[in-house]
Amino acid sequence: xxxxxxxxxxxxLLAVCVHAGSLSLQNPRFTITSSTAAQLRADTLSxxxxxxxxxxxxxxxxxxxxxxxxxSEGKGVQPHQTFLRFYDSVSxxxxxxxxxxxxxxxxxxxxxMARPPASLPxxxxxxxxxxxxxxxxxxxxxxxxxxxxxxxxxxxxxPHPDEAKFHELPLIHHTxxxxxxxxxxxxxxxxxxxxxxxxxxLLGLWSKIGVRVPHLFSPRIIPFTVLLGxxxxxxxxxxxxLKLGQVLLYGGILAVPTIFAGKTALAATGxxxxxxx
Amino acid sequence: MRFFVSALVSFFALAxxxxxxxxxxxxxxxxxDPSLKKEDYSKFFGGLEERGYQLTFRGPxxxxxPIEQYGVPGFSHVILFTPETKSYASDITPQSLVGLLSxxxxxxxxxxxxxxxxxxxxxEFSLIPPPPGTPLVSHHPARSEPATVIPIPxxxxxxxxxxxxxxxxxxxxxxxxxxxxxxxxxxxTSESFAxxxxxxxxxxxxxxxxxxxxxxLWAGSHLGLVTGFQTLxxxxxxxxxxxxxxxxxxxxxxxxxxxxxxxxKFVKDITAWAFRETLALRIDNTTHHRAGExxxxxxxxxxxxxxxxxxxxxxxxxxxxxxxxxxxxxxQLEFTMLDPxxxxxxxxxxxxxxxxxxxxxxxxxHGVFKFVVDxxxxxxxxxxxxxxxxxxxxxxxxxxRFLSAAWPYYAGAISTSVGFFLFSALWLAGDVxxxxxxxxxxx
Numbered sequence: 001x002x003x004x005x006x007x008x009x010x011x012x013l014l015a016v017c018v019h020a021g022s023l024s025l026q027n028p029r030f031t032i033t034s035s036t037a038a039q040l041r042a043d044t045l046s047x048x049x050x051x052x053x054x055x056x057x058x059x060x061x062x063x064x065x066x067x068x069x070x071x072s073e074g075k076g077v078q079p080h081q082t083f084l085r086f087y088d089s090v091s092x093x094x095x096x097x098x099x100x101x102x103x104x105x106x107x108x109x110x111x112x113m114a115r116p117p118a119s120l121p122x123x124x125x126x127x128x129x130x131x132x133x134x135x136x137x138x139x140x141x142x143x144x145x146x147x148x149x150x151x152x153x154x155x156x157x158x159p160h161p162d163e164a165k166f167h168e169l170p171l172i173h174h175t176x177x178x179x180x181x182x183x184x185x186x187x188x189x190x191x192x193x194x195x196x197x198x199x200x201x202l203l204g205l206w207s208k209i210g211v212r213v214p215h216l217f218s219p220r221i222i223p224f225t226v227l228l229g230x231x232x233x234x235x236x237x238x239x240x241x242l243k244l245g246q247v248l249l250y251g252g253i254l255a256v257p258t259i260f261a262g263k264t265a266l267a268a269t270g271x272x273x274x275x276x277x
Numbered sequence: 278m279r280f281f282v283s284a285l286v287s288f289f290a291l292a293x294x295x296x297x298x299x300x301x302x303x304x305x306x307x308x309x310d311p312s313l314k315k316e317d318y319s320k321f322f323g324g325l326e327e328r329g330y331q332l333t334f335r336g337p338x339x340x341x342x343p344i345e346q347y348g349v350p351g352f353s354h355v356i357l358f359t360p361e362t363k364s365y366a367s368d369i370t371p372q373s374l375v376g377l378l379s380x381x382x383x384x385x386x387x388x389x390x391x392x393x394x395x396x397x398x399x400x401e402f403s404l405i406p407p408p409p410g411t412p413l414v415s416h417h418p419a420r421s422e423p424a425t426v427i428p429i430p431x432x433x434x435x436x437x438x439x440x441x442x443x444x445x446x447x448x449x450x451x452x453x454x455x456x457x458x459x460x461x462x463x464x465x466t467s468e469s470f471a472x473x474x475x476x477x478x479x480x481x482x483x484x485x486x487x488x489x490x491x492x493x494l495w496a497g498s499h500l501g502l503v504t505g506f507q508t509l510x511x512x513x514x515x516x517x518x519x520x521x522x523x524x525x526x527x528x529x530x531x532x533x534x535x536x537x538x539x540x541x542k543f544v545k546d547i548t549a550w551a552f553r554e555t556l557a558l559r560i561d562n563t564t565h566h567r568a569g570e571x572x573x574x575x576x577x578x579x580x581x582x583x584x585x586x587x588x589x590x591x592x593x594x595x596x597x598x599x600x601x602x603x604x605x606x607x608x609q610l611e612f613t614m615l616d617p618x619x620x621x622x623x624x625x626x627x628x629x630x631x632x633x634x635x636x637x638x639x640x641x642x643h644g645v646f647k648f649v650v651d652x653x654x655x656x657x658x659x660x661x662x663x664x665x666x667x668x669x670x671x672x673x674x675x676x677x678r679f680l681s682a683a684w685p686y687y688a689g690a691i692s693t694s695v696g697f698f699l700f701s702a703l704w705l706a707g708d709v710x711x712x713x714x715x716x717x718x719x720x
Binding site for chain 1: 415416417418419424455456457458467468470472474475476477478479480481483484487494496497498499580607609611617618619620621622638640641651653654655677680681682683684685687688689692694695697698701702703705706707708
């Protein structure tokens with residue numbers, strides 16, 4: 001943008017020196033009136049220095065008047081292209097509005113914010129840079145920077161349904177079920193101790209009366225006892241590690257000797273009871 | 278020896294394909310208007326042939342070679358230098374051109390001030406053609422060429438070489454619809470406008486036209502001159518507002534400030550994009566597995582740690598091969614069942630080119646999920662992939678076990694087992710006191 005303006009000004013200077021067919025702006029004036037026709041601001045535009053930024057409320061009207069003349073003779077001309085350019089440098093939006101110029105070069109432009117022209121670009125709260133573009137088949141082209149303009153913000157147009165997919169979408173985090181809360185270990189320990197307390201009672205009572213187990217290691221009893229213990233161990237192993245199929249298999253294998261050992265043990269106890277009788 | 282010679286011969290015969298410039302093939306059909314001379318565009322066509330493309334020329338009304346036969350496209354790319362042709366042979370219709378795009382063929386279209394079937398085709402691609410007979414005109418910058426021949430500065434774009442000089446343009450502008458699949462390549466300058474007048478007295482007509490049309494004046498930098506469109510099948514079509522931009526005359530014409538124009542480089546860049554040499558990406562493969570494993574399991578369980586990997590490569594026209602590409606920083610992965618349950622970034626892995634990986638926790642919900650990657654950006658092809666996996670709830674033995682809250686129950690059950698064993702052992706082992714009782718009874 002900057003280099004192009006510089007290019008225009010160098011051409012302008014060159015044109016002034018070499019070829020006298022360049023355009024100039026005479027008496028550029030602007031007026032801002034409110035909806036009640038009260039004049040809010042009026043001034044002449046200086047082409048060397050931008051004025052304070054102009055502000056338009058939703059019901060205000062901006063009127064711009066100027067005359068285009070040939071620099072050398074001061075005669076009014078109607079160039080081919082007399083456009084006002086509204087440019088938002090932050091968003092890059094641009095709007096071009098042609099201005100009607102009489103054959104004598106006099107131009108008048110009115111911007112009524114109550115009925116804005118279609119050429120006004122979508123606006124935000126940033127100012128629009130307003131410049132005048134003059135172009136002609138017979139004269140040198142020129143551009144004049146006029147002023148900065150604040151207008152009310154516009155609505156954004158409806159986007160295409162696929163537009164969102166062309167940008168990063170917001171991240172979605174899954175809310176997991178919170179971890180199970182367990183009661184304190186101390187409480188569990190106390191109740192486990194409570195559950196185990198009858199053993200203490202049993203052990204205490206046994207110590208008082210004494211336990212008489214004369215046949216404990218008899219060879220006809222011990223296989224059954226050991227196999228029963230193996231069954232208990234298998235159950236414990238199932239609890240920790242095994243699957244059902246495996247436990248049934250091992251249990252089935254263990255069951256066979258247990259049956260025979262059990263029969264032997266019961267026969268032995270039967271004999272001892274009848275034998276002693 | 279004979280085997281060697283024949284192998285060498287077939288190698289050279291196939292070498293053309295091996296050193297293909299475009300990722301999708303190098304046969305190009307150029308449909309050129311009889312009023313245009315091929316020699317006027319020798320730099321453009323010569324440049325294409327130098328890059329490895331095979332060009333075939335025909336007129337719009339020639340029946341041979343056909344652009345497609347029985348639904349199969351005859352060429353990988355099509356250039357339509359027919360800005361003013363209103364009637365074509367029966368194989369070129371807007372429907373057949375759209376069909377070609379569906380079959381992965383790329384197209385370069387040139388437009389003009391005349392209303393042709395191609396300008397109504399451009400309307401289907403979300404471009405708004407101007408009223409007929411209104412070429413682009415600009416009085417800025419001051420120059421000796423007529424107002425319809427305009428030097429346009431080239432703005433930054435991922436498709437174009439940075440620092441390209443302004444290009445000479447002569448033709449029509451177009452306005453953009455709101456499709457995000459459009460890729461604007463060259464915009465008009467702020468001071469240019471579309472007009473059919475040739476002297477200053479046309480000023481009133483300009484103002485009248487803008488007030489009548491309702492959409493404002495066709496002016497300003499929101500007008501496009503060269504625009505691309507990326508289709509969902511990843512084929513590309515470029516609409517250029519004029520054919521003179523490709524000509525030798527414009528390539529060698531100097532700009533108003535004396536520097537050479539950027540036309541040659543510019544048309545090379547846009548054909549490189551249109552024919553899928555540059556900005557061509559693809560997903561090579563994707564894998565997924567649990568953290569710590571390497572093979573994808575049959576099913577995932579809820580709350581599993583899942584690792585998803587994608588390999589992406591970009592086409593390198595210098596070596597005509599697909600090279601791993603780690604330049605995508607904003608790719609996202611979605612874990613979806615009807616709606617995305619999880620959307621996270623899929624970043625590139627630091628030391629492995631082309632590999633993108635992320636680890637995340639499967640949601641609490643069970644069901645059939647999909648890993649979805651759907652990456653779309655202006656100018657780039659669509660990268661889309663979807664892999665379906667089942668997520669099942671935990672089995673009966675996969676829940677947390679041996680909890681501290683269960684200690685009393687463990688104690689009770691174990692006590693019962695131990696008690697049973699002790700009782701059996703003690704009963705079998707115990708003494709018998711039956712004699713006394715018997716004695717008492719018989720007394």
